[in-house]
Amino acid sequence: MNRTINALTRSLNVFHLAGSACNNCDIEILDALTPRYDLERFGITLVGSIRHADVLLVSGVFNRKAAIRAMELLEQAPKPYLVLGIGGCPCTGLMFRNSYNWDRPPSDYMNIDAFVPGCPPKPEAIISAVVKVVEGLRSGALVPRCLQDATELAETPEAAGTV
Amino acid sequence: MNKRTIVPIGPYHALQEEPEFFKLHVEGEKVVHLDIELGYNHRGIEKLSESKTFEETIFLVERICGICSTSHPLACVQAVEDAGEIPVPERALFIRSAVGELERIHSHLLWLGLAGHFIGFNTIWMWAWRFREDVLNILELITGNRNHYGMMKPGGVRRDINKTDIPAISKLLDSLQDPIKLFRDAVVQDPLIHARTKGIGILTREKAQDYGALGPTARASGYDIDVRRDHPHAAYPMLDFDVITCEKGDVFDKAVVRILEMFESIRIIQQCLTQLEKSGGPVDSNPKTVPAGEGIGFYEAPRGEVFHYVRSDGSNRPIRHKVRAPSFMNVPTNRETVLGATVADATIILAAVDPCYCCTERMAVAVGHHDGERLLNARDLMRLSCEKTDRLMAETGLRGPSLPDFQRE
Numbered sequence: 001m002n003r004t005i006n007a008l009t010r011s012l013n014v015f016h017l018a019g020s021a022c023n024n025c026d027i028e029i030l031d032a033l034t035p036r037y038d039l040e041r042f043g044i045t046l047v048g049s050i051r052h053a054d055v056l057l058v059s060g061v062f063n064r065k066a067a068i069r070a071m072e073l074l075e076q077a078p079k080p081y082l083v084l085g086i087g088g089c090p091c092t093g094l095m096f097r098n099s100y101n102w103d104r105p106p107s108d109y110m111n112i113d114a115f116v117p118g119c120p121p122k123p124e125a126i127i128s129a130v131v132k133v134v135e136g137l138r139s140g141a142l143v144p145r146c147l148q149d150a151t152e153l154a155e156t157p158e159a160a161g162t163v
Numbered sequence: 164m165n166k167r168t169i170v171p172i173g174p175y176h177a178l179q180e181e182p183e184f185f186k187l188h189v190e191g192e193k194v195v196h197l198d199i200e201l202g203y204n205h206r207g208i209e210k211l212s213e214s215k216t217f218e219e220t221i222f223l224v225e226r227i228c229g230i231c232s233t234s235h236p237l238a239c240v241q242a243v244e245d246a247g248e249i250p251v252p253e254r255a256l257f258i259r260s261a262v263g264e265l266e267r268i269h270s271h272l273l274w275l276g277l278a279g280h281f282i283g284f285n286t287i288w289m290w291a292w293r294f295r296e297d298v299l300n301i302l303e304l305i306t307g308n309r310n311h312y313g314m315m316k317p318g319g320v321r322r323d324i325n326k327t328d329i330p331a332i333s334k335l336l337d338s339l340q341d342p343i344k345l346f347r348d349a350v351v352q353d354p355l356i357h358a359r360t361k362g363i364g365i366l367t368r369e370k371a372q373d374y375g376a377l378g379p380t381a382r383a384s385g386y387d388i389d390v391r392r393d394h395p396h397a398a399y400p401m402l403d404f405d406v407i408t409c410e411k412g413d414v415f416d417k418a419v420v421r422i423l424e425m426f427e428s429i430r431i432i433q434q435c436l437t438q439l440e441k442s443g444g445p446v447d448s449n450p451k452t453v454p455a456g457e458g459i460g461f462y463e464a465p466r467g468e469v470f471h472y473v474r475s476d477g478s479n480r481p482i483r484h485k486v487r488a489p490s491f492m493n494v495p496t497n498r499e500t501v502l503g504a505t506v507a508d509a510t511i512i513l514a515a516v517d518p519c520y521c522c523t524e525r526m527a528v529a530v531g532h533h534d535g536e537r538l539l540n541a542r543d544l545m546r547l548s549c550e551k552t553d554r555l556m557a558e559t560g561l562r563g564p565s566l567p568d569f570q571r572e
Contacts, residue, residue, distance in 0.1 A: 020204040024229025024310045027273070034276075034292035066203045095223055098214065099207035120229065120310055 008054055008080060008144075009134045011043030015053030015077075017070060019106065020096075021060020024120040025087035029057055032123035039127065050076050055130075058106055059086040061096045067103040074110060080144040082137075084129060085115040094119065111145035167195065170506065185497070185513060192505045197498045212484040217243050217453055220481060221315055224471070227486065229310050230273065233259075233266040234464030235471070235486070236315035241396055242473040243317040243481075245458025247450065253398075254439065255319035255446045260398040261435040262305065262314050263462065264428040268339070269298040270465035271421040274514075275346060278418060281510045282359050283549035287350065294342040301335050304328060319447030329440050336429055336436075343425050351419055358555050360415040364500035364512035367412055374496045377489045378467025379420045380516045384412030390463040397462070402434050414515040453479070464489055466516075490516075507551040 018026045032039050033046060047053055050073050062070055088094045090106045106112065116129045136142030170187040184203065188196035208227055212220045220243075224235040237259055244251060272295040279287025299309045305324055306312035314320050324332070350356055366376065371384040381388055389406040391399045407423040409416035455477035461470045467489030474483040493516040500512050 020206050022226045022229040024232070027229060027310070031292065031296070035289055036293060036296040061206065063203070063205055065205070069203070095211065095226070096206050099211050101205050101207045119226075122309060
């Protein structure tokens, strides 16, 4: 397996980026980490800074004020990273897309690797999405969308050194 | 040396709810001024509501807040019913109250867990959220979804509670008593938690009244208001419950009010279930139109009174819809409680009103212009808070709350 991908998927550090969300997806994400579902068993932990993150969980619509902050944050993320859109809001904007304060779909300025629809998606759905993405990356079927193409994962000393 | 520095907190945080932005002006360790900046979560819901039919509006207001996803719809349907003088069957009222109280338990457990996390006791966080799952199970059994229940509609509720489900719900509720007692004993009687929370972030009764504080924030200060009792709605006039108040208004009292309220909520739900088991009948009066008029609706949400105003012109859409959420009144009280406190206490004080407030993520400490800027990451405020707990542990020799082995059958 590619060393970069191996390092990326072994223990996922999750950063949770809520837009102008209703918080329900955010709470379901935390639910997935607390004892009932307990994702921390697999080394999946929340981190406090985007600079430490392997995965960004994006939830909620982004309004005009929040979208600017989200773009700023995204620039700080170390590559390669994965972006998961949690809930119906990042997918379609749901009922908020007609609002005057609706910016645009987050997929316009984020490379979202997977969407988890649902309002809110159950923790099971979030876990299943993470498993699918990790399997896809390990089998080579999926390349993190923040990279241009698979050649950026080439086994060079520099690439190995940046992991 | 009294150099004033600014500690921005927010606007995003990995744990809590809506993004809000606090600027703490600090001199040394003392907080001397607080700026609150909102707007990261503005989605234009009131305007959107005017473009939706009355039935659709309920689904929209449900998504104002994922934790208050019964409170807002309940206040909204009451406003619509008030505007159109729509009758509601009695059975629907009991179902409304039962779902509302279940929501209160899950919201308070959620807050308790986060509060434990903020002062460095992650065990409380994990335990509280573990038992919160049981409440979500009950809600899933009743409504079909863990959150965003979609239960309310003008004229009644969308789903009946099956009589065959009631014994199971009742049993699940009883099994919640023990964990909540566990929290009461472990958290409220623990001397280390006393040291961290007592006498901190005091909101006096006068100030609570001046700021118009609501819900547990006001009741912890001895300001005895509760819409469930003061302006009876839903099934509350037919139910027997107490309004919990405390006197001092510090962080500890706010926790006590919330924990004791959970027992009241269980009592209320049990009474509702008894009534639902005895009586039958429709749960929906199926209104076809909402006549012209205006109406108000309120509900005691977990955080305080939520208020909705709806004006109808006889069409199928509201022409004006106004929402006032409890955090709108409660967040400004932070100015009263945080000033004079230390930075290490600021986290728990700001969290104590259970606002839709967010803290850990990106905060910067700007240490004067000529010193340059020092960027503290997310964890530093948490670290300060946890360090204070550790310091107290070392000074007092206390170990903090221990949660005994608790086996469920």
